[in-house]
Amino acid sequence: MLSLKKYLTEGLLQFTILLSLIGVRVDVDTYLTSQLPPLREIILGPSSAYTQTQFHNLRNTLDGYGIHPKSIDLDNYFTARRLLSQVRALDRFQVPTTEVNAWLVHRDPEGSVSGSQPSSGLTLESSSGLQDVTSPDNGVRESETEQGFSEDLEDLGAVAPAVSGDLTKEDIDLIDILWRQDIDLGAGREVFDYSHRQKEQDVDKELQDGGEQEDTWAGEGAEALARDLLVDGETGESFPAQVPGGEDQTALSLEECLRLLEASCPFGENAEFRANVASITEAVPSENESPALENSLFSPLLTGTESPFDLEQQWQDLMSIMEMQAMEVNTSASEILYNAPPGDPLSTNYSLAPNTPINQNVSLHQASLGGCSQDFSLFSSEVENLPVASSSTLLPLVPSNSTSLNSTFGSTNLAGLFFPPQLNGTANDTAGPELPDPLGGLLDEAMLDEISLMDLAIEEGFNPVQASQLEEEFDSDSGLSLDSSHSPSSLSSSEGSSSSSSSSSSSASSSASSSFSEEGAVGYSSDSETLDLEEAEGAVGYQPEYSKFCRMSYQDPSQLSCLPYLEHVGHNHTYNMAPSALDSADLPPPSTLKKSSKEKQADFLDKQMSRDEHRARAMKIPFTNDKIINLPVEEFNELLSKYQLSEAQLSLIRDIRRRGKNKMAAQNCRKRKLDTILNLERDVEDLQRDKARLLREKVEFLRSLRQMKQKVQSLYQEVFGRLRDENGRPYSPSQYALQYAGDGSVLLIPRTMADQQVRRQERKPKDRRK
DNA sequence: TCTCCCTGTCATACA
C-alpha cells in the first residue's frame, strides 16, 4: 500500500507537471476536493489527530472558508491552495523571482547552488592600472552582479523568512523538475531568474550608456573649463592662461587634469557625481598620515556608483556603526599604520594603501584593517582642528566672477584633508596615531570568527554561505540545532508529496507536523464524512523537524514508529464499545486463543482507554467519545435529545466534550509553541546568513574603495604636480588645493578656502542625522 | 529516587 501510494503520488504529480508543460490545464482541485476519499487518501495520506479539531467547521467548507482563523488547518488549506495554483500556473511558465531566490537560499547549505558565490574580487582590484579606473561604475555594477549583490539587495526585501521562506519542499521539487527539464532543453537555471536576466540587461545598458555619458560629460567638462578659462582671462588677473610663457603650461595642466579626472571617474554627467568627484579629488594625498580625513571619499564614491539604493546613506549608517565601535578599538594597529616614515609622497601621503600591496588573497581581517585605517574619521574632531593655511587670497587660477566663486564654495572641497599637516606648517604629528581604527573595532572579538570564516571563503574559494553553515554547525552544540536539514527524518524528503521545506512558514509546518501526531483515543471517526477532508488537509506535508516530537499519544509505542505513513495504525475505533464487541471485532476466535492472551488483550485495550472513556463506559453512554467531542453543537444537542440520559450522564458527556476539546486545544497550543521555536531557529539561521553576507559585502566595498582612493590620489598628485604658476614654478600643496567644482571646472584654490568647505561639508551629514 | 519530558486537565481569559 505504501509503495502504491508513493507510486501513485509521484506518478500523478509528474504526469500533472508534464501536462501542464505542454499546455494542458489540469485542475487538481476537482480530484482532490471531490468526494473520492480513497484517491485523496492515497495522494495526500491520512490526517492526524490535530486536524480533527475542526471537523464540524470544515464540514461543507471544502474551500476552507469555514476554517477558524487560528486553526492549523488553515495552514493546510493555504498550502494546498498555493501548490495547486502553482501547478496550474505551470503552463503559463511563471517563476517568481523572489521564490527562485528563496530556492537558491535554501540550496546554499548544500553548496549545490548559490547566488552569492564569492568572486575572486572586485574588478577594481584585479589590476592597479588606470584602465580599471576608467569604468569604476561599470566595474562596481559588474561586481555586484558577479557576487550576487543584486540578489542580496533583493533579499533585503525578501530576507524575512515569512516572505522568502515560503517555499515548501513541494515547491522546490517542482522548480527543480522544471529546471532539469529546461536544462535538457539547453536552458540554464539563470534563465528562470528574472533578476539575473534583468541585471544582465542593466549591465549591458550601463555599458552602452556609460560611453555616451562619458563622452557627453567630457565635452561638457571641457567646455566648462574653457569657459572658465576665458572668463578668468577677462578679469585681467594674473591667470596663467594669459601670462605669456606660462599660458600653455597651465592650460595644458588644467586640461590634463580634467582629462585625467574624467578618465579616472567617468561615472556620469550629473552634477551630483561631479560633486562626488570633487570630493574625491579633494580627498587626495596628505604627506603625513591623516587617515581620518580620507573617509570623505566614502560617500561620494559610493554615491557615484549610482545604484537605485541609497548607498551613501547605507554607508553613512555603516560608518556611524563603525564610529561607535571605533570608540573602543585599540589604537595599536592604527599607530603602526599611521606612523609610516615620511618619504615618497605617494607612498606616505596615503595612509596605508601605497605601502600595502593590494592582495586579493589577503586575509579579510588584514584587508579590513587596511581599509579601515583610512576610511573612518570623517566626523572626527581631528578634521575640525586642522589648522588653516595662512594664505587667504584667491589664486589667479580661480575664476574671479562671483558665479564661479559661488560654485567653488558650493562644491565639495576636501582637498585640505589630504594635504599633509607638515606642508601646512602646522602639522600635528600625533594626529595619526591618535586616530582609532574603526574597522579594527568592527573586527573585534565578536566578529573575528565570522571574518575568519569569510577569509576562508575568499582564500580557499569557500562559499561564504558554506562557511556560515560551518559556523552554524559549530553553534549547533548549543542544544538547539539550527540545521534542521540534518535531521534523520529528512530521509522522508524522498517522498516529494510528503515533505515540506525547512523554510516553509509556520503555517505550513503546522499542517505538516500534524500529519503524524496521533491521538487515537478521540481523534478518529470512521463514520465522519469530514474525516477524509481532514486527512487530505492534514497530510499536505511532513515536517522532519518534528521527528523529535513524534512521541505523542500513540497507541502502542512498540508497534508504531514515527513514520507518518504508519500513523493510521494506531487509531482507536473502540471507544465506548462493550468489551464483548471489542473482543469479537478485534480478537481472533476464542477457540484459537488461550484465555490468558485474551485477558491480556482486554487489559491492554483497557489500558489504552482514556479515563473519560472508562467513565463513559461505566456510565453506559450510548455513543462514542469521538462523537461527543467532535460533533457540532447542533448535532451534539440533537444526539443528546435522541436518548433519555440522566443528569449524571449528561454532566459526564459535557465534561468529556469540554475536556476533549481542551485536550486538542492544548495539543494545538503546544504544537504552535514548537512551530514558533522552530521558526525562530530558522530566523536566527537566516539572520546569521545575512549577517555574514553583509560583512562580506562590506569588506568588498572597503577594498574597492581603498583602491579607488589610491588611484585618485595618484591622479591628484600627477595633476597637481604638473601645475605651474606664472613663473613656471609648481604650486605648493600646503597652500593650494585642487577642487573639482560641481559645474565641471577644476579650480586651484587656497587651502584656507578648501578647509572652510571641508568643515561645511562635515556639518551637512551631522545636520542630516539630526 | 530524581529528573526530564509528554500528556491530560483545570482555570481563566477572550472571541
Add this chain to the structure above:
DNA sequence: TATGTATGACAGGGA
C-alpha cells in the same frame, strides 16, 4: 449567555 479556543499552570506517568 453559550460555545469554542488559547494558554498558563499543575499533576501524573513513563523513560
